[in-house]
Structure formats: structure tokens, C-alpha cells
Amino acid sequence: MTGEIRNEDGWVWRRIAVVLSVPVLALSLLAGCGRDDPLNESAERFEMVEVDHERAVRLATAEVTGGELVALELKKPESVSPVWESRVADQDGHVQTVRLDATRGESLGAGAGPDLTDSERQDLVRLLDQAQVLPDTAAREAADTPNSEVVTAIELERQDGGPVWLVSVLGVGDDLAMVHVVDAKTGEILDRHPA
Secondary structure, three states, X not given: OOOEEEOOOOOEEOHHHHHHHHHHHHHHHHHOOOOOOHHHOHHHHHOOOOXXXXXXXXXXXXXXXXXXXXXXXXXXOOOOXXXXXXXXXXXXXXXEEEEXXXXXXXXXXXXXXXXXXXXXXXXXXXXXXXXXXXXXXXXXXXXXXXXXXXXXXXXXXXXXXXXXXXXXXXXXXXXXXXXXXXXXXXXXXXXXXXX
């Protein structure tokens, strides 16, 4: 998965995409580690999640004035409770990291996100403006059976010059997450592949 955002000068921006694609890669590596690994037990890993991705998107964007979601990921940190970690951009393209308790929906705080240059912020604002499909709508498209699958990550990227949502979906009985590439202008699923 290559996350690139190009500005008019052709400069490639990978900071958010690289930072946010590493956990998806880590999840796929954990899937091959064997059933004795507690992080590899799909159903058990997510049974404590009471706040679904749609509510997490609403809560995270409410933490930032004029906020729009750039990325969201379900994480299971060292503690017992899973956490939604998101990147939310304001109207000027400044990105903040927002963390939410995935069992209670409580905010665990917001902090500075990646330090972007002016041109990177402008490019991000243009990408968000081009995205007509909301992230939770893209996630619903990707999750074929919402009651039996868990959306674990959503990320906005530029592919072939246009905005797409990368949506990682893990079936309750599955060991491997699938990434669905959803056109952020039309909502059409362009591609599906293992994470």
C-alpha cells in the first residue's frame, strides 16, 4: 500500500499515509502468527468494541472545529480497552490526532498530528474537497455484512489523481483483513485485496 499525495510541483507527500498504513501491515503480519497469539484472535480482539466506526467518525470530527476525517484506526494498546485513533484535519489542513475509548466513546484527548508544510496542507484541503463520499458511507459500502464484519481502519488517499478511501474490514471469523478501495467521489468499490 503506497500512500501518496502529490501537489502541483509533483512533490510526493507520504507522512500521514505511511504513518497510518503501518498498523494495517502490522495487523496482517499478526494474522500469520498463529492462533496462540492473543492479538490474533479476531472475535475476541473486537468483542469489547461498543463504539462502531460510524460513531467514532462523528465523535472524532466533533473534537476539531470544522474537522474532517483523514484516517481512523481501531487499535488494541497495552491496556485492556481498544482505542479508536484518528487523524482529523481542520479547514486549513492542520491535522490533529484524536483518541477515543472504543468501549465507552469517551475522548482520550486530542493532540498535534503530523507537522505539514503549507503546500502539504493545501494539497490535503484540496483532496478533502474532492472527496464527495463521507468516510462512514465508504465504510458501509466496504463492509458487505455490517453485522458480521468489523471496520478496523479508514484512510483517505490519492490514487490515479483522485481521492479514495481505503477501508480495512475484518470478518469476525477471519484472520486476515481485507482492504477495500472506495472511490471517494462516487462510492464505487474499485478494488479489494488482502491487507
